[in-house]
Amino acid sequence: NPVVYFEVSADDEPLGHITMELFSDIVPRTAENFRALCTGEKGFGFKNSQFHRIVTDFVCQGGDITNHDGSGGRSIYGGDFEDESFEVKHTGPGLLSMANSGRDKNNSQFFITLKKAEHLDFKHVVFGFVKDGMDVVKKIESFGSPKGLVSRKIVITDCGQI
Template identity: 45%
Template sequence: RAARKGGSAAAARAGRARARRRSTAVMSVTLHTNLGDLKLELHCEDTPRAALNFLALAASGTYDGTAFHRNMRGFMVQGGDPTGTGKGGASIWGGAFADEIVPQLRHHKRGVVSMANSGKDTNKSQFFITYAKAKHLDGQYTVFGHLIDGFDTLDAMEKAPVEGKKCKPVTPIVVRSVTIHANPFAAAAT
């Protein structure tokens, strides 16, 4: 019993330490779209490569002027492709980068932000935001953030009319610019 109790206390201390580290590694960004703002919190501690990639691309202006090219009501909206076709994109890593699958980070609600890919370890610049729970995506896509403000904008995006099999918005939904509110990677570099 004492060993169990001590183990529980040690586990609790370790959990508190992880929570403190996470609280110092909070990054948030706002995507300013033509339909309104989407404020995202990124999981820097759990998915550092995906979070750093997204932040660096945002800081360089890569996402500015890009359209969400795929909009599937009840499922998700996808963007981050500078070509606007769903076939383009690049990462800061000089090619595609590996998935960062974290079992605790799931597609369990509206507003989950994940890397879009074309198979295992093919992450670049494209990302998607869920409109609903999508458990079938768990373990296949890197969840690297979640929406913390702008659910009204997400609602407007979901209602936007689309055309064709690829569900392209009839009127483009465009990321005009990105504001970076907190950058833990920059603080770590100094």
């Protein structure tokens, strides 16, 4: 399975490195979309995008590469793409899952879980997990709030495939 990474900063202060493994064996299209957005090989991607919604004790959400506020996003497939499989469940912290605005409405927005969230099962496609750098995810969480408002500008300054 592919392994990708984010370098993340808060108001230009480096927070560190997050390494993620993608479930290309279970959700190949979803994993490929995220992988290619990490490398930027299609001419667009996650580099310089933000975590725009951070809900403490729930999720860190990012990936709006068009509007940077949660209203946009873009997949490598053109428009939105389908919910590929709900096989993997939101069983604990450190899971990568697709944010969406409804069924089959996946683009580039994603979230990292901060705890078990079974109410997201069968609605959001889990496509990977944080392999290393959960300490960095916890730092990102510290700039969030219960309502999801972010106190500092949390930016993916670099990203790619290992």
